[in-house]
Amino acid sequence: MTEQAATLEAPVARAASVNDLTIHVATVNGSGSQSSNNVLMRAIFQMGIPVSGKNLFPSNIAGLPTWFTIRANKDGWVGRKKEVDFMICMNAQTAKDDVMALDPGAICMYDEPLNCAQYRDDLRFYPVPFAKLAAEVSDDSRLRKLLTNMVYVGVAAELLGIERAELEVALDKQFKGKKKAAELNVAAIDKGLEFAKANLSPQSLFRLERMNETAGKIIIDGNSAAALGAVFGGVTVVTWYPITPSSSLCEAIIGYAKRFRVEPDGKATFAIVQAEDELAAVGMVLGAGWAGARSMTATSGPGISLMSEFAGLGYFAEIPGVIWDIQRVGPSTGLPTRTAQGDILEVATLSHGDTQHIALIPGSVAECFEFAIQALDLAEIFQTPIFVLSDLDLGMNNWMSEPFAYPEAPIRRGKVLSQEKLEELKGQWGRYADVDGDGIPYRTLPGTEHPMASYFTRGSGHDAQARYSERPADYVATVDRLKKKYATAKQYVPRPEVDRKPGAKIGYIAFGSSHLATLESQQQMKREKGIDVSYLRLRALPFTDEVFEFIRTHDRIYVIEQNRDGQMCDLLRLELAEEALKLRKVLHYDGLPIDARFVTDVVCELEC
Amino acid sequence: MAESTLKTKSEAPKENRLGLKPADYQGGKSTLCAGCGHDAISNQIVRAFYEMGVNPDKVIKLSGIGCSSKTPAYFLSRAHGFNAVHGRMPAVATGAVLANRTLVSVGVSGDGDTASIGLGQFMHMIRRNVPTIYIIENNGVYGLTKGQFSATADEGSKLKTGVVNDLHPMDLCALAVELGCGFVARGFAGDPKQMVNILKAAIAHNGLCVIDVVSPCVTFNNHEGSTKGYQYSKEHQELLHQIGFVPSFEQIEVEVGPGEVKEVEMHDGSRVLLRRLEEDYDPANAIQALQRLHEAHDRGEILTGLVHLRPEKESFMDLLHVVDEPLATLPAERTRPGRAALEQIMKELM
Numbered sequence: 012m013t014e015q016a017a018t019l020e021a022p023v024a025r026a027a028s029v030n031d032l033t034i035h036v037a038t039v040n041g042s043g044s045q046s047s048n049n050v051l052m053r054a055i056f057q058m059g060i061p062v063s064g065k066n067l068f069p070s071n072i073a074g075l076p077t078w079f080t081i082r083a084n085k086d087g088w089v090g091r092k093k094e095v096d097f098m099i100c101m102n103a104q105t106a107k108d109d110v111m112a113l114d115p116g117a118i119c120m121y122d123e124p125l126n127c128a129q130y131r132d133d134l135r136f137y138p139v140p141f142a143k144l145a146a147e148v149s150d151d152s153r154l155r156k157l158l159t160n161m162v163y164v165g166v167a168a169e170l171l172g173i174e175r176a177e178l179e180v181a182l183d184k185q186f187k188g189k190k191k192a193a194e195l196n197v198a199a200i201d202k203g204l205e206f207a208k209a210n211l212s213p214q215s216l217f218r219l220e221r222m223n224e225t226a227g228k229i230i231i232d233g234n235s236a237a238a239l240g241a242v243f244g245g246v247t248v249v250t251w252y253p254i255t256p257s258s259s260l261c262e263a264i265i266g267y268a269k270r271f272r273v274e275p276d277g278k279a280t281f282a283i284v285q286a287e288d289e290l291a292a293v294g295m296v297l298g299a300g301w302a303g304a305r306s307m308t309a310t311s312g313p314g315i316s317l318m319s320e321f322a323g324l325g326y327f328a329e330i331p332g333v334i335w336d337i338q339r340v341g342p343s344t345g346l347p348t349r350t351a352q353g354d355i356l357e358v359a360t361l362s363h364g365d366t367q368h369i370a371l372i373p374g375s376v377a378e379c380f381e382f383a384i385q386a387l388d389l390a391e392i393f394q395t396p397i398f399v400l401s402d403l404d405l406g407m408n409n410w411m412s413e414p415f416a417y418p419e420a421p422i423r424r425g426k427v428l429s430q431e432k433l434e435e436l437k438g439q440w441g442r443y444a445d446v447d448g449d450g451i452p453y454r455t456l457p458g459t460e461h462p463m464a465s466y467f468t469r470g471s472g473h474d475a476q477a478r479y480s481e482r483p484a485d486y487v488a489t490v491d492r493l494k495k496k497y498a499t500a501k502q503y504v505p506r507p508e509v510d511r512k513p514g515a516k517i518g519y520i521a522f523g524s525s526h527l528a529t530l531e532s533q534q535q536m537k538r539e540k541g542i543d544v545s546y547l548r549l550r551a552l553p554f555t556d557e558v559f560e561f562i563r564t565h566d567r568i569y570v571i572e573q574n575r576d577g578q579m580c581d582l583l584r585l586e587l588a589e590e591a592l593k594l595r596k597v598l599h600y601d602g603l604p605i606d607a608r609f610v611t612d613v614v615c616e617l618e619c
Numbered sequence: 620m621a622e623s624t625l626k627t628k629s630e631a632p633k634e635n636r637l638g639l640k641p642a643d644y645q646g647g648k649s650t651l652c653a654g655c656g657h658d659a660i661s662n663q664i665v666r667a668f669y670e671m672g673v674n675p676d677k678v679i680k681l682s683g684i685g686c687s688s689k690t691p692a693y694f695l696s697r698a699h700g701f702n703a704v705h706g707r708m709p710a711v712a713t714g715a716v717l718a719n720r721t722l723v724s725v726g727v728s729g730d731g732d733t734a735s736i737g738l739g740q741f742m743h744m745i746r747r748n749v750p751t752i753y754i755i756e757n758n759g760v761y762g763l764t765k766g767q768f769s770a771t772a773d774e775g776s777k778l779k780t781g782v783v784n785d786l787h788p789m790d791l792c793a794l795a796v797e798l799g800c801g802f803v804a805r806g807f808a809g810d811p812k813q814m815v816n817i818l819k820a821a822i823a824h825n826g827l828c829v830i831d832v833v834s835p836c837v838t839f840n841n842h843e844g845s846t847k848g849y850q851y852s853k854e855h856q857e858l859l860h861q862i863g864f865v866p867s868f869e870q871i872e873v874e875v876g877p878g879e880v881k882e883v884e885m886h887d888g889s890r891v892l893l894r895r896l897e898e899d900y901d902p903a904n905a906i907q908a909l910q911r912l913h914e915a916h917d918r919g920e921i922l923t924g925l926v927h928l929r930p931e932k933e934s935f936m937d938l939l940h941v942v943d944e945p946l947a948t949l950p951a952e953r954t955r956p957g958r959a960a961l962e963q964i965m966k967e968l969m
C-alpha cells in the first residue's frame with residue numbers, strides 16, 4: 012500500500028449495514044459523469060437491490076457543480092434520503108462543503124489532489140489518483156476526462172461489493188452496441204477495481220450483496236413513462252416548446268412514435284410540432300382537439316403561465332387537449348433544474364373568469380404511463396383541457412417500477428355525433444345542450460358531411476345551440492352547466508389511494524413525487540414513535556368524496572407538499588371550510604426532493 | 620385605370636358543380652357597420668367558394684379577435700367555425716390542419732390581430748407553410764376597440780380625432796414574401812372581381828396563402844386624411860397585372876393576345892392567368908416582388924394583385940409525412956401499438 016493512498020480510519024463507530032446505503036457523487040456539470048452514475052445505479056439494480064437515482068443539476072450546460080444521488084434500500088425505500096453514507100468527491104469547487112455536510116462515520120472517496128482528508132477527522136477517507144489511473148487507460152486527453160468517471164465506478168464497486176459482471180451488463184446497456192466505447196470503459200472500471208484491491212483497505216460498514224427484489228422490474232424516468240403512455244394512448248398531435256424539465260417528455264415521444272407509429276409506407280400516424288412558444292403550443296393543441304385529434308403538449312411553470320388565456324378558452328368553449336406540467340421551482344425562471352409542486356393553485360383555476368380544471372396527479376412512473384392514456388380519454392370525454400401535474404423529481408429521475416401493463420380498456424373518444432347519427436336526429440342537436448344531464452354536451456367534428464353538422468366555436472357568450480348570446484340567462488346556464496360537468500368528473504378521475512390504519516388519529520395527505528417519502532415517514536412514525544398514521548394519496552382534481560371522508564374521520568391531517576404556501580392544503584380548506592382547522596401543512600420547498608426524515612421531524616414536533 | 624381582371628366566363632349558372640346553390644355558402648347576418656369593407660370580403664369569399672364548388676362541409680374557418688375576426692360567422696354557415704383568442708388564429712388553424720389535412724382551412728384576421736399581438740404566430744405559420752387561406756382584413760385601425768392606430772397605419776395618416784401616425788407601417792405582403800410564403804396577394808375590398816380571382820387561386824393552392832386586403836373601416840378610418848378609406852384606396856390602387864382564373868374543372872379558352880399573358884399552373888391543375896400591364900412581372904421572383912411593393916409604397920400607391928406565387932413549394936403536411944387520412948379519425952388499431960411493442964420496451968428497461 013502506498014503512503015498516499017492509505018485510508019484514514021474513522022474514529023466514529025457506525026452500525027454496519029447491508030443493502031441500505033446512499034451514494035452521493037459530486038462532479039462538474041458537463042464532465043460526462045451521467046453515464047458512470049447510471050452504470051453504478053443499474054449494476055446495483057441488476058444485483059436485485061431496490062435502487063433509485065436522482066440527478067441534482069444546475070441550470071447550466073457545463074462547468075457548474077452537479078450531484079447524483081443513488082439510494083439502495085433492501086426494503087424498497089428509495090425516495091430521497093438526506094444523509095449520505097458514501098461520498099464520491101470529484102469537484103474541487105464543492106469538495107469542502109461536500110465533506111463538511113457528511114455525518115460522522117461516513118465514507119468519503121475523493122480525487123487525491125482535493126485533499127479532502129484535511130477537513131475532518133471523523134470520516135473514513137479513500138484518496139484515489141484518478142488522473143493517473145485514467146491516463147493508464149488512454150492517452151487521449153479528452154477521453155481521459157470521461158474515463159476518470161468510470162474509474163470511480165470501479166473503485167466504488169470494489170469498496171461496496173458491486174459485482175463486476177453486472178457493471179459490464181450495465182455498460183452494455185448504456186453504450187448500446189457501441190463496442191469500442193464499451194471496451195474502453197470496461198478497462199477504466201477494471202483500473203479502478205484493481206487499484207482499490209491493491210491499495211485501499213476494505214471496509215465492511217456499507218456493503219451491497221445480491222438479493223432478489225428487482226427481478227422483472229424496470230427502471231425508467233417519469234417523462235419517458237408519460238411519453239410511452241401518450242404513444243400507446245393514441246395521441247395524434249403533439250406540440251411543444253422546449254423547457255426543462257419537460258423537454259425530455261416530448262423528445263421521448265418523438266423517439267417512441269418514430270419506432271411504433273410509422274406505417275409500412277413510411278407515413279406517420281402522428282404529427283409532432285416544435286412550436287414558437289407555449290402560446291402557440293397550446294393553441295395548436297386546442298385547434299387539433301377541436302378538429303378531433305387526441306392532442307397534447309408538455310411544459311413547465313413558465314409555459315403554463317403563457318397558456319393561461321387559451322386554458323380559459325378551452326374550458327369555456329369546451330375543447331379537448333392534454334397539458335402536462337412538469338413542475339419546477341418558480342416563479343419566472345426560478346430554479347429551473349430543481350423540483351417543486353408549486354403550480355397546484357395556478358393550474359386548478361388557470362385563466363381569467365370562472366374556471367376549474369380537471370387535473371391528474373401521478374405519484375409513480377407507472378401512473379405517468381397510465382395517466383397519460385387516461386388524460387387523453389378524459390379530455391375527449393369531458394371536452395376540456397386536462398392537466399397532468401408531474402414534477403422534475405418524478406419526470407427526470409430514475410424510478411423502479413413493475414413493468415407497465417398493456418392498456419386493456421379501449422380508447423374512449425367521448426360524445427361525438429357522426430354523420431349517421433345526425434341523420435337519425437334529423438339534424439336536431441345543440442352543441443352546448445345538456446342532453447344527458449351530466450353537463451357534457453355532444454359535439455361534431457369539422458368535416459362531418461351533413462348540412463346541420465357545423466357549429467360556431469367562440470369564447471364569447473353562447474346559448475345551447477352555440478349561437479352568439481349576451482343574454483344573462485344564457486351565460487348563467489353555460490357556466491352552471493360547466494360546473495355540473497366538473498362535478499361529473501369526480502366519477503371519472505383516478506380515486507385517491509387510501510391506507511387507513513385502524514384507530515389512527517392522524518392522517519397524511521400527499522400527492523405526486525412526495526409519495527415514497529410520505530410512505531417511508533408513515534413507517535418511521537410507527538417504528539420509532541409507535542404512532543399509527545393513515546395515509547391518503549391524492550391522484551386528481553376535483554377532490555372526490557373519499558378525500559372529505561378521510562379528513563372527517565381523523566383528528567388531525569398533515570398535508571405534505573413541496574411548495575412554500577401549502578397550496579393543496581389551501582384548496583382543501585376552501586372546499587371543506589368546517590374542517591379547515593384540522594389541516595396542517597408540512598412544506599418542503601428548497602428545490603430538492605422531499606425526504607421521509609423531514610416529514611417525520613415536522614410531524615413529530617407537533618405530535619410527539 | 621385598367622380592369623383588374625381578365626374575363627374568363629360569361630354567366631354564372633344557378634348551381635355549382637356539386638349541385639349546391641349560392642345559399643349553401645351564405646353565413647349568418649352580419650352585425651358589422653353598414654358599408655364595412657369586411658362584409659364585402661365575406662361576400663367575395665361566398666362567391667369564390669361557391670364558384671369553385673368547394674364542399675362547404677369540408678371547410679373550416681378560423682379567426683382571432685376583432686371586427687374582421689367576427690366575419691367567419693357571416694359566410695359559409697355549413698363550415699365549422701372557430702373564433703379563437705386575439706392574435707392566435709395561426710396556432711389554432713395549424714392544430715386543426717394537423718388533425719385533419721383533408722379540410723380547406725380559411726383564417727380571417729385583422730391588421731391588429733396579425734401585425735401586432737399575433738405577429739409571431741403569423742410569421743411562424745408562414746415559415747411552416749401550413750395549408751390555410753390567411754386573409755388579413757386591413758383597415759389600419761383597431762375597429763373593435765374603437766379606432767386606435769394599428770401597425771399597418773401609414774405614416775402621416777390621421778385619425779378622426781386628429782391624431783397623426785408617425786410610425787413606419789408594416790407591409791404584411793413584403794413580410795410574407797421575405798419569409799418565403801408561396802402565395803402572397805393584395806386585394807381591395809372595393810374591387811370584388813380581383814378579390815374573387817385571388818381567392819379562387821388561393822383555394823387551388825397547396826400551402827399558406829397570405830392575402831392582405833385593404834378593407835376600409837367606415838366608422839373609424841374612412842375620412843379625409845385616412846389612407847385606408849374607400850376614396851383614397853380607389854384613387855391609389857395600382858395593378859400589378861390583370862388576373863384571370865381558370866379552374867381545373869373547366870375547359871375555357873381565354874382570348875388573349877400572344878406573349879401578353881403569363882400562365883401559372885396551380886397545385887390542383889387550375890390555371891392562373893396574369894396579363895402584363897406596364898411592365899413584365901414575374902410572380903415567382905421574390906426580389907422583384909419586394910422592389911415593386913417598396914416602390915409603390917414610396918409613391919403612396921397601393922399595389923394589388925398576385926404579388927408572389929410559388930405553387931411548387933411543399934406544404935407543412937407534406938413535410939411531416941403524416942398519413943393521407945385525417946389523424947383525427949384514425950381507428951385505434953392504427954394509433955395504439957400492439958402488445959409486443961410494449962413488451963419489447965419493458966424488456967429493454969429491465
Ligand SMILES: Cc1ncc(C[n+]2csc(CCOP(=O)(O)OP(=O)(O)O)c2C)c(N)n1
Pocket residue numbers: 684685686687688705728729730731732733756758760761762763764769
Ligand atoms: C389579449 C387581448 N388583448 C386585447 C384585446 C382587445 N381587442 C379586441 S379586438 C382588438 C383589435 C382588433 O383590431 P383588428 O385586428 O385590426 O380588427 P378590426 O376590428 O380592425 O377588424 C383588440 C386590441 C383582446 N380581445 N384580447
Ligand code: SF4
Pocket residue numbers: 650651652654655656657686687758762763835836837838839
Ligand atoms: S368599426 Fe370599422 S371595422 Fe368594425 S364593423 Fe364598423 S366599420 Fe367595420
Ligand SMILES: [Mg+2]
Pocket residue numbers: 685729730731756757758759760761762769
Ligand atoms: Mg383593423
